[in-house]
Amino acid sequence: MLKTILLAGALAAGIPAAQAQSVSEASVRGHASYLAGEALRGRGSATPDEAAAAAYVAAAFRGYGLQTAPGMTGYTQTAEVVSLKLGSPAVFTVNGAVVADPLLFSSSGKDVRGTLSVYAGEPAAASAAIVLASPADGNGLRFAGSVDPSKVKLVIIRANAEVRDYYAKIGGAPRLPRTFKGEPARPRPTILALPDAAFDALARQDGAAVALELPGLVEQVSTTTNAIGYLPGTDPKAGVILLSAHLDHLGLRPDGKMMYGANDDASGTVAVLELAKALAGKKHRRGILFVAYGSEEIGGFGSRWFGAHPPVPLDQIAANIEFEMIGAQDPKLPAGDMMMTGYERSNLGETLKAHGALLAADPYPDEHFFQRSDNYSLALKGIVAHTISGWAVVPTYHTPEDTFANLDTGFMTRAIQSLIVPVRWLADSSFRPDWKPGGRPEEK
Structure with a gap:
């Protein structure tokens, strides 16, 4: 069934079917095992471990042939965060x-x-x-x-x-x-x-x-790091698509237990890496920004800094798709499907689904997941921005058991594959998603 959907989407977009099958499970496992491995110690927010993860993602962006974003001289963006400690x-x-x-x-x-x-x-x-x-x-x-x-x-x-x-x-x-x-x-x-x-x-x-x-009380200053890669578009007036995830997690707890953060959110970071690799082979009508944010876990600092210091004007960002916790299949959803937070708020999800994305509405509206991820800071600025997730209430959430061994990398691979043709279409089309009446969130 998945192969049929991908083939139909590829043909509709004028893309050879072979290009739709460009994500390998071996590559997914390679990225995820490092990001959620012992070496990065849980990628604690605004720590050297987070910076090491950002350097890994930045190196991959450079290796895929992505350029530095406009106005930037490198592939990372940093900000200083002041914290109080007892x-x-x-x-x-x-x-x-x-x-x-x-x-x-x-x-x-x-x-x-x-x-x-x-x-x-x-x-x-x-x-x-x-x-x-x-x-x-x-x-x-x-x-x-x-x-x-x-x-x-x-x-x-x-x-x-x-x-x-x-x-x-x-x-x-x-x-x-x-x-x-x-x-x-x-x-x-x-x-x-x-x-x-x-x-x-x-x-x-x-x-x-x-x-x-x-x-x-002690005041500490630390640095949070975003990794940013850019694929320029062929039409400067067409705008830019932003594909993002957060690369940090909870690091080492005070009791010494490591919070690996394999699903949250090494899995989403892998999605951004794999989409960057798949889409970097040719230029598209729209430019594409690939971003892995730091310090989501302590208050969305990376995405907020990006929103305040964007490499392109925010009104040029046609859509933002955030990836978070795509490492497991939600039993409430049809086999293979991921959920999109705030699906009913705009026409982005239904349009991507019509082009082959394995997407469904959020089955947990009472959890308010739309407001709880990095998409929200940009949605508040008017950008049509949503998060795609697998099983958002997976039992390993924010526990030491969120490990690489508990990822369903087969599901991750198929899910990411389902997005390549729709995102490629979005990058090449003139379609610009809109909020539905009452869908745009407002600053309180």
Whole structure:
């Protein structure tokens, strides 16, 4: 069936069928095994390991014959990121008594002191500076992520199994403010999770004096790296297509476990590499930018820096296709298909599917995946930008088990192959995708 689809798409595009079959599983395995291997130690965001991964991707772009992007003298783009680190564990007190085993989930980077408000309403209506959250649905993380940070400075939630599991998935360490050098930090509430006994005891102390102290905060400056290759087009007025993925992951956790990030997102980076190799053989009407972003895992820094310092004007980017977690087949989707986040928001997905791409709508709308990947920062700027994924809720997500051995490289190979003809058609056509009514996201 796949061969028939590829052949039909190739003939429709006027491309010899042999060119549609240009992705080998051996090549896919080679790239993925290195990117997710021991040598790169999980490609931690804004680390030398991330930079090494970017250098590998940049070397491949150069080897495929891609040029440096307009205005750039090399194949990498860097930015400085300022991070705060805890010098010693956070200290939480209630009426002057220290509470044992607080789990600092995230922080504004400032000490917090004040009067406790025990609150069971909706997060949007919370207005006290310090809130102990008892939402009706029991989802403290949802509550904490929905408060107004200009009003609520500290949210205390229950450290249930879901919270502890998610804490491990974000790297097993608190998330403290990170900014580009020279920029102010974004407002954010501090989130603290307490064990059941401590949480229940505090829930009976509305009006208590509480304090969270962050001793020994240290400011660190690190560098994040994007890898960028460029295939110029033949028609300067036709615009550019952007094919992207993020190359970083969580690196080494504080407990010493390595977070390999094979599916997330070595697999997507492999897709960009393989498409670069397949498409670089000839010029197309549109130019094509191939980008592997750094520091997605700590706040989308690579894509945000690219969007603020693009090598071509953003209004020249006709479409952005991001690849993330294409290393496994989703059991909810037809065999071989990948999902496109925000599929219903524009006419890009349905058009690529009509030209042979194995795409389907996102079966997890409640997860809001469209807003959770690097495509979103460009979508907010008006570019039709979507992410293509395999199994977005794969059990190995953000665990040490996200390894090369757990990739389905056969599925990856077939999926990438299905995209070559449609993307080649997009690069050679005059079709420019549009948002459907209400589909374009807006800055809040």
